[in-house]
Amino acid sequence: MEIANLQRYDGTRVDISDTIREQIKNHEMKLNLENVPVPKDLKDLVEQLREIFSHDYVNVDYVVKLMENYKSNAKDWRQYAKYDPHKYTRNLIDEGNGKYNILLLCWAESQGSSIHDHSNAHCFMKCLDGELLETKYEWPEKNEDGQESEMKEKCKTILKKNEVCYINDSIGLHRVENTSHSKPGITLHVYIPPYSECKGFDQHTGKARTCKISFYSKYGSKVTENNN
Ligand SMILES: N[C@@H](CS(=O)O)C(=O)O
Ligand SMILES: [Fe+2]
Numbered sequence: 344m345e346i347a348n349l350q351r352y353d354g355t356r357v358d359i360s361d362t363i364r365e366q367i368k369n370h371e372m373k374l375n376l377e378n379v380p381v382p383k384d385l386k387d388l389v390e391q392l393r394e395i396f397s398h399d400y401v402n403v404d405y406v407v408k409l410m411e412n413y414k415s416n417a418k419d420w421r422q423y424a425k426y427d428p429h430k431y432t433r434n435l436i437d438e439g440n441g442k443y444n445i446l447l448l449c450w451a452e453s454q455g456s457s458i459h460d461h462s463n464a465h466c467f468m469k470c471l472d473g474e475l476l477e478t479k480y481e482w483p484e485k486n487e488d489g490q491e492s493e494m495k496e497k498c499k500t501i502l503k504k505n506e507v508c509y510i511n512d513s514i515g516l517h518r519v520e521n522t523s524h525s526k527p528g529i530t531l532h533v534y535i536p537p538y539s540e541c542k543g544f545d546q547h548t549g550k551a552r553t554c555k556i557s558f559y560s561k562y563g564s565k566v567t568e569n570n571n
Contacts, residue, residue: 483549491549
C-alpha cells in the first residue's frame with residue numbers, strides 16, 4: 344500500500360527509517376481510504392479529527408474524505424455562525440490541544456479574502472452553505488529589477504455545499520470569495536498547525552505584507568477586548 348502525502352505539520356516530507364515506515368504502513372492500513380467513517384454530525388467530525396491529529400503526520404486524502412463524509416446540517420453549526428457587515432468572520436470551534444484549529448468562516452454577500460498564504464500549515468476547507476469561489480495564484484516572482492509584478496492566476500474552482508478542497512504553501516496562494524449578491528456562504532476550515540500571522544499579497548504589484556489573524560468569536564461567544 345502506498346503512503347499517501349506523508350508530511351509533517353510544517354509541510355515538509357517525512358524522512359523515515361524502515362522500521363517506522365512499517366509502523367506507519369500499519370497505521371495507514373487502519374486509515375483505509377476505502378473505508379473512511381461517516382461523521383454523524385459536526386461534533387462527531389471534531390472528535391474524529393482529534394483522534395487523527397493525535398498522530399504526528401497528516402494523511403491529506405484521509406482528512407479530505409472524512410470532511411466530505413460529514414453532511415452539512417445547519418443545526419450543528421448555527422451557534423458559531425456570526426456575520427460582520429464589513430469583513431468575513433473567523434469563528435473558532437475547536438483549538439485541538441494547540442495542535443490545530445477548526446473554524447467556521449462566515450461570508451456575507453460579496454465578501455472575500457485577499458490573496459494570502461497559510462504560514463506553512465495544511466488548510467482544509469469545506470463548504471457548509473452557499474457557494475464560494477476559490478482562485479489560486481502562483482507565488483510572485485521578482486523580475487530583473489528585483490521587483491515583484493502582477494500575480495499569476497493558476498485556476499478557479501467553485502466550491503459547492505459539502506465539497507472539500509485543500510491547499511498548502513507548496514501548492515500556492517489563494518483568495519476565496521462569496522460572489523453571490525443574495526446568499527451568504529459558510530465554510531469549515533481546519534488548519535494544522537494553527538497560525539496567527541500570514542502573508543497578504545497585492546494582486547497588481549505582488550507585494551507581500553504580514554497580516555495578523557484574529558477570531559470574531561470563540562466557542563460561540565463574540566470576542567471582546569477582555570476575552571481574546
Ligand atoms: N485562510 C483564510 C480564509 S480563506 O480565504 O481560505 C483565513 O483563515 O482567514
Ligand atoms: Fe485561505
